[in-house]
Amino acid sequence: xxSITKTPIVILNFKTYLESSGENALxxxxxxxxxxxxxxxxxxxxxxxxxxxxxxxxxDIPVFAQHLDPITPGGxxxxxxxxxxxxxxVAGTLINHSEKRxxxxxxxEMVQRTAQNxxxxxxxxxxxxxxxxVTSLGPDFVAVEPPELIGSGIPVSxxxxxxxxxxxxxxxxxxxxxxxLCGAGISTGDDMKAALxxxxxxxxxxxxxxxxxxxxxxxxxxxxxx
Ligand code: G3P
Numbered sequence: 001x002x003s004i005t006k007t008p009i010v011i012l013n014f015k016t017y018l019e020s021s022g023e024n025a026l027x028x029x030x031x032x033x034x035x036x037x038x039x040x041x042x043x044x045x046x047x048x049x050x051x052x053x054x055x056x057x058x059x060d061i062p063v064f065a066q067h068l069d070p071i072t073p074g075g076x077x078x079x080x081x082x083x084x085x086x087x088x089x090v091a092g093t094l095i096n097h098s099e100k101r102x103x104x105x106x107x108x109e110m111v112q113r114t115a116q117n118x119x120x121x122x123x124x125x126x127x128x129x130x131x132x133x134v135t136s137l138g139p140d141f142v143a144v145e146p147p148e149l150i151g152s153g154i155p156v157s158x159x160x161x162x163x164x165x166x167x168x169x170x171x172x173x174x175x176x177x178x179x180x181l182c183g184a185g186i187s188t189g190d191d192m193k194a195a196l197x198x199x200x201x202x203x204x205x206x207x208x209x210x211x212x213x214x215x216x217x218x219x220x221x222x223x224x225x226x
Pocket of ligand 1: 013097145149150151152153183184185186204205206207208
């Protein structure tokens with residue numbers, strides 16, 4: 001658990017880009033592993049469910065699910081079961097991503113069930129208020145991402161630094177054990193450095209690396225100023 005949550009941390013959310021699906025997902029995860037080994041920075045990947053098992057088998061860096069459903073084993077066709085993700089080798093899961101929002105009671109259930117199963121929980125939020133609300137649930141990480149900046153190429157750490165700083169301050173007040181990440185529009189070493197300077201312990205990002213001409217090179221640049 002310790003090495004999985006080592007900070008600073010970079011979590012690359014593969015979303016559903018073709019560039020990070022199937023064979024491409026494996027290649028991208030291997031690029032992340034190369035950079036993690038070369039730099040010593042904790043880099044985790046969050047591939048699609050269909051790619052989780054293979055990637056968890058093939059790479060030696062933390063692998064996260066993008067979402068898990070608040071269900072118990074049984075009749076829930078099409079849902080993502082925590083126990084199955086665990087068996088596939090995941091280290092943790094994103095919860096409540098802006099592209100997969102959940103109601104508060106379900107976020108609470110998933111934070112509790114991840115903790116019971118030694119999985120790392122990363123609860124995504126869209127602003128300071130929701131960060132404040134979910135911190136009381138006690139997740140490992142809160143990742144604040146203003147939705148309007150997601151996929152925009154405009155880094156949150158520069159466009160809306162007050163959201164990151166405000167989240168860090170609010171979380172600190174409620175539960176200093178919860179670590180803050182930020183995301184949206186992050187792609188360069190300067191963006192990452194700005195994120196850390198604002199008090200976050202890492203970034204959750206996607207398009208800036210996945211769509212880069214050379215993702216491994218882009219990752220090396222991302223962590224170059226830490
Ligand atoms: O989960 C990461 C995310 O929503 C940010 O996406 O493409 O702006 O880095 P992106």
